Amino acid sequence: MDKEVDLRRYxxxxxxxxxxxxxxxxxxxxxxxxxxxxxxxxxxxxxxxNSTRSRRxxxxxxRSLGFPVSPEEIVNxxxxxxxxxxxxxxPSRVYPIGEEGLREELEAAGHRVVAPEEAEYVVVGLDRRxxxxxxxxxxxxxxxxxxxxxxxxxxxxxxAEGLLPGAGALVGALTxxxxxxxxxxxxxxxxxxxxxxxxxxxxxxxxCLVIGDRRDTDIEGARRAGMDAVLVLTGVTRREDLEEEGxxxxxxxxxxxxxxxxxxxxxx
Numbered sequence: 210m211d212k213e214v215d216l217r218r219y220x221x222x223x224x225x226x227x228x229x230x231x232x233x234x235x236x237x238x239x240x241x242x243x244x245x246x247x248x249x250x251x252x253x254x255x256x257x258x259n260s261t262r263s264r265r266x267x268x269x270x271x272r273s274l275g276f277p278v279s280p281e282e283i284v285n286x287x288x289x290x291x292x293x294x295x296x297x298x299x300p301s302r303v304y305p306i307g308e309e310g311l312r313e314e315l316e317a318a319g320h321r322v323v324a325p326e327e328a329e330y331v332v333v334g335l336d337r338r339x340x341x342x343x344x345x346x347x348x349x350x351x352x353x354x355x356x357x358x359x360x361x362x363x364x365x366x367x368x369a370e371g372l373l374p375g376a377g378a379l380v381g382a383l384t385x386x387x388x389x390x391x392x393x394x395x396x397x398x399x400x401x402x403x404x405x406x407x408x409x410x411x412x413x414x415x416x417c418l419v420i421g422d423r424r425d426t427d428i429e430g431a432r433r434a435g436m437d438a439v440l441v442l443t444g445v446t447r448r449e450d451l452e453e454e455g456x457x458x459x460x461x462x463x464x465x466x467x468x469x470x471x472x473x474x475x476x477x
Contacts, residue, residue: 214439214460214468216250220416221409223402223436226257226267226285228422228444229465230276233369237443239466241275246469252409253282256419258361258395258426260287260334260376262310263317284405286360286376286395287311290332291318292404293394294358302327304350306343306379307334311360325350333383333390334360335376344382351388361395363426367444396421397430420465422446428459441465 216222224230224247230240247253255271255278262270264280264287271278287307291314294301300319304327305311311334312322325331328350336343351357363375380390394400402414411417414435421427422444431438442448443464451459462468 214418214462214471216247216418216469218416219251219418219437221252221254221406221411221418222247222250223254223256223284223405223409223417223419224465225419225421225423225427225444226255226259228367229420229441230255230271231274232367232443235369236274236276237464237466239464243464243466243469244276244278247465248277252411254405254409255283255285256396256401256405256421257283257285258363258376258401259285259366260290260311260360260395261308261337262287263313264288265313266310281408284401284408285310285314286401287314287334289401289404290334290358290360290394291315291320293392293400294330294332295319298329302329303332304328304330304346304355305332305334306339306347307332307336307360307376308338310334325355326353328353328355331355331357331383332360333357333376333379335363335366336379339379339382344386347383348386348388351383351386357383357388357390359390359393359395361426362390362393363395363423365445367422372445396426397433399430399433402430402434402436420468424459439468441468 362377364377419431419438
């Protein structure tokens with residue numbers, strides 16, 4: 210259900226990346242200006258399940274697209290899983306399946322990327338060059354007692370060319386060998402929301418607003434964390450999907466720019 214949102218109620222805004230700020234390699238219309246306006250109202254965290262880049266690399270990419278974001282204002286699932294493993298077990302030996310960003314965040318948190326025979330953890334994120342040999346190596350680690358932790362399990366993600374398979378496809382490949390993940394730490398897990406709150410410097414979830422394009426991660430994760438949420442229609446979810454699922458009680462806006470315009474009628 211569309212309605213106005215009073216952004217003055219919140220100290221922190223957790224804004225999804227793919228489908229809210231960008232689609233593929235292009236910024237969504239009005240999104241850079243809307244993000245700057247939101248930063249004038251409180252602490253903004255770009256909150257993403259995308260594990261392919263590090264926070265540093267995401268900040269560089271976003272700045273090149275017109276978004277004024279620092280690495281400290283980004284919480285993605287690569288960062289979440291690296292922080293969670295450190296808090297749980299200290300610096301650990303990890304066999305990752307994922308792209309450079311996952312490795313960079315693991316190493317930045319003090320973990321060592323090792324061969325499967327040495328691994329205490331198998332950590333899986335999206336890897337767009339995934340090979341069968343990686344399944345073989347992951348199985349080798351799991352058979353030796355390594356614990357499988359998934360950075361996220363998103364089934365698909367939006368691009369300019371349409372939806373593409375997400376990290377959930379790789380998580381499913383390992384699960385199909387008889388090894389489901391011990392934990393999935395990205396959204397909607399409370400683990401991800403705790404890391405985001407710490408990055409934002411807030412302790413009360415009622416002071417946080419989640420802005421995302423997915424019911425199963427953004428909206429459901431906000432509900433579990435006790436946060437308010439807004440669903441935008443520039444990503445995975447379409448208005449027809451909400452009507453088919455009877456989801457009219459969800460707060461819906463057309464885009465991030467539309468949210469800023471609707472909040473008290475002021476332009477971003």
